[in-house]
Structures are given as C-alpha cells and as structure tokens.
Amino acid sequence: MEQTYYKTRDFGDIYRFIYQKKECSRQQIAKELDISLPTVTRNLNFLSESSLINIGGSFRSTGGRKANVYRCRPEARYALGMDITRGHLSIVLVDLKLDIVDSERISFPFADTKAYYDRLQKEVERFLGRQVVEKEKILGMGISLPAIIKGDQKTISYATVVDATGNLYEEINSRIPYPSMLFNDANSAGLAESWVHYSENPIIYLFLSNSVGGALMINGKIFPGMNWRASEFGHMKIIPNGKKCYCGKRGCLDAYCSAKKLSDFTNDNLKEFFEELALGNQGFRNVFDEYTDYLALALNNLRMCYDCDIILGGTVGAYIEEYIPEIREKAAALDHLGKRGDYIIGCHYKTEAAAVGAAIYYISDFIDSL
Ligand SMILES: [Zn+2]
Structure with missing residues (x-):
C-alpha cells in the first residue's frame, strides 16, 4: 500500500478541506485555502496517486468548462469500534465517511473475568475473519463503555453501570491485533453525531439509554472539562429530594429519563414500548407524557446554559423521531427567551x-496526520 505522502502542509490542508466539504472543485480549493491553482493541482495529483481521493462527475457550470469534482475515498482507511454495555457487545467497522461497513451485536453480559475477555477476543477474531478489506488499512479500535475515562484513554476513573476494574484496558488491548483506546460511551455517541451533522457551531448530544449522559462538542471535538467529567447531564438535579438515582443521590435526570423509565413497562424491551405507544395504548401514553415533561425540563435547562442545538440520542433517541414535535412544544413553553423548540433534533445513528464514535479517534488522528 502507498505509504509515501508528500508531507507538505498543503497536501494535508487540501485533503482536510475536501473531507469537510464532502465534494469540491479545484477552483474552490484554491480560492478558499488561498493556494495557487498549480499548487492545488500538484497536490490533488499526489492525493490521487496515494489513493486518498478520486475525481468523480463534474460540477455544472454556467458557461465555460465543467469543473471536476474531488471527493475523499471512504475506503482508503477503516477503523474499528467496540461498545461494551452491561448486557451486550457490539463491534463495527467504519470507513472514513463513518459509514458502517459491517457490524455485529451480540448478547454477551459484561463480567470482569478472564472468560469474558477470552470470548471477546474470539468475537473480534471472528468479526475480522469475515472482512474483505485489507487488514493494514484498519487504523485501530476504539472501545466505548459506560464509564468515566481519564485523559490517557486507558484508565477508568469511575464506573457503576459495568463493574470494571483498572485492568480492563490491558486485558482487551493485549487480545486484539490493533492499537486501542477507551472512551466514554455518551461522549463517543455524541462525537459520531457531531461528525455527521458537521457544523462549526457547538452542539449537545443527550444520551438517553439505560443511563443518561451526554457530550458537548465544539468544532467536532469533545469538551472534556477539568476532570474529564463534563456533560454528565444524567446527574443534573432536576427535582430537589426527588427519586433515587443509581449514583446514590436523589432527583437526578437519570432517575426520570433513563430508557428504563419506559422499558420497565415492557420487560426491558424498549422497542415494544414504542410499538404499544404508537398503537395508542393510553397507559403507555401517560408514562411517555410524564417522561417528556422531565425531558423538556432538562432540554430547556441545557438550552439556557449552552444556547445550541441538542441531539436526542441513545436507545430512546432511536425511536423518538416522530415525537420530536411534541417534545419541542413542551420545551418551547418553558423557554422565556426564544419561545421555540426547533433546537431539538433527532439522531442520525x-x-x-x-461504537462508531469510539472509532472516530483513529479516523480523526489519520486525517490530522496527513
Ligand atoms: Zn445521579
């Protein structure tokens, strides 16, 4: 595989520009990056020789010659993402466009034991064994889990949802054939969403799964806080002395808006809850109304703090699209400034x-390294 890059700053800048724009013309690159056309052309040739970009179609232009369209080749590199939850293990392979090329989700309850890590290794081997992509094009594996991870991306500083000890990183890293790092699950999911909704504006991701968390992204990067604990939205107190939270305190958002508040009525089956809700089950409607009352309260609080768009994700986010208008209405009623709820949006993944977000570290690192 071609490894010789023509490491000038222009080479990387032009690649990153095309990546961000998704497609663009030679003239556009020259104009917006303020690089001369001959230099742009030379670097586009290098990028093309390195199999990093291709030339496809052509822009319609008003008169004159049609301009070639340059795009990044998504299949130039790949990254693996793993998501460890209390009950499941997921593995994904994504390309540079963050499209999921292959994925596997298995029922595999977490246990901090040798047997667990040995089976995890077997599952990774099985997954890799069926891939047709060149193994050396895989950059690394990001591992997401419901835990607070220190800045070294190897050390767990706090975990209650899965009972993991300090050795988890070494246990997994020694069993897979690629570099790996640990990431918080909500941060990872938020990162994946912010990359696909690429925007210069800050964006919040509210992670509504069996635990509630989130992420604040600025320019496609997670705001970590001073102790890597920023955006723990699940433990915002929304009701003084309210319901007990798993953290031991009372009145946290998690105690009102975790997915369990809904799936508790359908034997842990969230899909079934939303199916019943769609069929007009009045009992479920009452439960959901109460859920969205608290959710709207949290959304309005976040909007007051950050004044940006908020993506609803996690397992609840997967079913929420058709209920977004009613959630927006509830949130708008609380907003004394904007009186609007259109900042609330559904998730892409x-x-x-x-798992996709955990893989992004390696993709981002690759793009930055050019
Ligand atoms: Zn709490």
Whole structure:
C-alpha cells in the first residue's frame, strides 16, 4: 500500500478541506485555502496517486468548462469500534465517511473475568475473519463503555453501570491485533453525531439509554472539562429530594429519563414500548407524557446554559423521531427567551452510535496526520 505522502502542509490542508466539504472543485480549493491553482493541482495529483481521493462527475457550470469534482475515498482507511454495555457487545467497522461497513451485536453480559475477555477476543477474531478489506488499512479500535475515562484513554476513573476494574484496558488491548483506546460511551455517541451533522457551531448530544449522559462538542471535538467529567447531564438535579438515582443521590435526570423509565413497562424491551405507544395504548401514553415533561425540563435547562442545538440520542433517541414535535412544544413553553423548540433534533445513528464514535479517534488522528 502507498505509504509515501508528500508531507507538505498543503497536501494535508487540501485533503482536510475536501473531507469537510464532502465534494469540491479545484477552483474552490484554491480560492478558499488561498493556494495557487498549480499548487492545488500538484497536490490533488499526489492525493490521487496515494489513493486518498478520486475525481468523480463534474460540477455544472454556467458557461465555460465543467469543473471536476474531488471527493475523499471512504475506503482508503477503516477503523474499528467496540461498545461494551452491561448486557451486550457490539463491534463495527467504519470507513472514513463513518459509514458502517459491517457490524455485529451480540448478547454477551459484561463480567470482569478472564472468560469474558477470552470470548471477546474470539468475537473480534471472528468479526475480522469475515472482512474483505485489507487488514493494514484498519487504523485501530476504539472501545466505548459506560464509564468515566481519564485523559490517557486507558484508565477508568469511575464506573457503576459495568463493574470494571483498572485492568480492563490491558486485558482487551493485549487480545486484539490493533492499537486501542477507551472512551466514554455518551461522549463517543455524541462525537459520531457531531461528525455527521458537521457544523462549526457547538452542539449537545443527550444520551438517553439505560443511563443518561451526554457530550458537548465544539468544532467536532469533545469538551472534556477539568476532570474529564463534563456533560454528565444524567446527574443534573432536576427535582430537589426527588427519586433515587443509581449514583446514590436523589432527583437526578437519570432517575426520570433513563430508557428504563419506559422499558420497565415492557420487560426491558424498549422497542415494544414504542410499538404499544404508537398503537395508542393510553397507559403507555401517560408514562411517555410524564417522561417528556422531565425531558423538556432538562432540554430547556441545557438550552439556557449552552444556547445550541441538542441531539436526542441513545436507545430512546432511536425511536423518538416522530415525537420530536411534541417534545419541542413542551420545551418551547418553558423557554422565556426564544419561545421555540426547533433546537431539538433527532439522531442520525439509530444504533451503534457509541461504537462508531469510539472509532472516530483513529479516523480523526489519520486525517490530522496527513
Ligand atoms: Zn445521579
């Protein structure tokens, strides 16, 4: 595989520009990056020789010659993402466009034991064994889990949803044939969403799964806070002395808006809850109304703090699209400034956002390294 890059700054800048724009013309690159056309052309040739971009179709232009369209080749590199939850293990393979090329989700309850890690290794081997992509094009594997991870991306500083010890990183890293790092699941999912909704504006991701969390992204990067604990939205107190939260305190958003508040009525089956709700089950409608009352309260609080769009994700986010108008209405009624709820948006990845987001580290690192 071609590894010799023509490492000038222009080479990387032009690649990153095309990546961000998704498609563009030679003239556009020259104009917006303020690089001369001959330099742009030379670097586009290098990028093309390195199999990083291709030339496809052509822009319609008003008169004159049609301009070639340059796009990044999504299949130039790949990254793996793994998501560890209390009950499941997911593995995804994504390309540079963050499209899921292959994925596997298995029922595999977490246990901090040798047997668990040995089976995890077997599952990774099986998954890799069926891939047709060149193994050396795979950059690494990001691992997401419901835990607070320190800045070294290897050390767990706090975990209650899965009972993991300090050795988890070493246990997994020694069993897979690629570099790996650990990431918080909600941050990862948020990162995946912010990359697909690429925007210069800050964006919040509210992770509504069996635990509630989130992420604040600025320019496609997660805001980590001073102790890597920023955006723990699940433990915002919304009701003084309210319901007990798994963290031991009372009145946290998690105690009102975790997916369990809905799936408790359908034997842990969230899909069934939403199916019943869609069929007009009045009992479920009452439960959902109460859920969205608290959700709207949290959304309005976040909007007051950050004044940006908020993506609803997690397992609840996968089913929420058709209820967004009613959630917006409730949130708008609380907003004394804007009196609007259109900042609330649905998520792009209905499944595996956390696994995709964990893979992004390696993709981002690759793009930055050019
Ligand atoms: Zn709490």
